[in-house]
Amino acid sequence: MIELQALRVGYDSSPVTPAISGSLAQGSMTAIVGDNGCGKSTLLKTLAGFLPPVKGSVHWPKGRPVIGWLAQRNTLESDFPIVVQDVVNMGLWPKVSLFRSIGRSERLRVAAALERVGMLHLARTPVETLSGGQFQRMLFARVWLQQAPLVMLDEPLTGVDENTSHVLMSLIGEMHQRGQTILAVLHDTPRVNRYFPAVLRLGSASCEWQMQAKKACVA
Numbered sequence: 637m638i639e640l641q642a643l644r645v646g647y648d649s650s651p652v653t654p655a656i657s658g659s660l661a662q663g664s665m666t667a668i669v670g671d672n673g674c675g676k677s678t679l680l681k682t683l684a685g686f687l688p689p690v691k692g693s694v695h696w697p698k699g700r701p702v703i704g705w706l707a708q709r710n711t712l713e714s715d716f717p718i719v720v721q722d723v724v725n726m727g728l729w730p731k732v733s734l735f736r737s738i739g740r741s742e743r744l745r746v747a748a749a750l751e752r753v754g755m756l757h758l759a760r761t762p763v764e765t766l767s768g769g770q771f772q773r774m775l776f777a778r779v780w781l782q783q784a785p786l787v788m789l790d791e792p793l794t795g796v797d798e799n800t801s802h803v804l805m806s807l808i809g810e811m812h813q814r815g816q817t818i819l820a821v822l823h824d825t826p827r828v829n830r831y832f833p834a835v836l837r838l839g840s841a842s843c844e845w846q847m848q849a850k851k852a853c854v855a
């Protein structure tokens with residue numbers, strides 16, 4: 637799905653990572669790990685097309701697919717004047733535009749997504765009143781509903797409690813099992829070791845891919 641050829645990512649022509657070569661197969665599930673500041677988020681943003689490569693290249697043999705994107709928690713505004721289900725509704729895009737009202741079957745899908753993350757009772761709650769963990773569950777409901785071929789998650793488990801981590805990890809496993817390609821930046825070493833079949837370890841001078849047979853990836 638994605639081929640990296642001596643890719644270096646960074647800002648203003650200055651790379652922050654070493655050269656990265658390798659590929660991500662369709663349906664794969666990969667964790668990007670490494671120390672703070674080593675360039676994990678920058679790599680994700682470059683692969684998503686938000687930043688140009690500084691050196692090397694990213695190749696999409698079958699074209700870049702729709703990407704389900706979950707940004708790092710602290711980069712998000714949480715004081716929009718909208719309620720939870722409005723945010724989750726956005727996962728229906730582009731099947732439903734802003735100019736077409738949502739039908740019964742779509743409302744049921746949104747409700748199912750909210751139920752899946754334990755947030756159905758908060759469907760009409762203003763986003764600005766959510767706790768950090770509830771906010772993250774809401775974003776996961778949107779990504780889960782979207783069913784994008786490629787899902788990029790930037791530190792999806794950071795700042796959430798153990799129970800929420802468990803729910804979110806099971807959703808990641810579920811998306812993987814239904815054939816979506818998963819690429820996630822994570823600091824949760826035990827969960828990376830337990831659930832991710834592929835790991836890209838990013839260092840300041842080099843990087844390393846690790847592939848290993850994994851048990852069932854649903855938490």
Ligand SMILES: Nc1ncnc2c1ncn2[C@@H]1O[C@H](COP(=O)(O)OP(=O)(O)OP(=O)(O)O)[C@@H](O)[C@H]1O
Pocket residue numbers: 647652670671672673674675676677678679
């Ligand atoms: N917009 C920017 N402009 C210039 N430099 C940036 C920008 N954003 C991040 N950086 C720098 O790029 C380097 C890599 O940052 P990045 O956020 O990719 O690291 P990370 O591995 O995701 O870190 P963390 O684990 O702390 O989230 C850091 O030195 C950071 O200061």
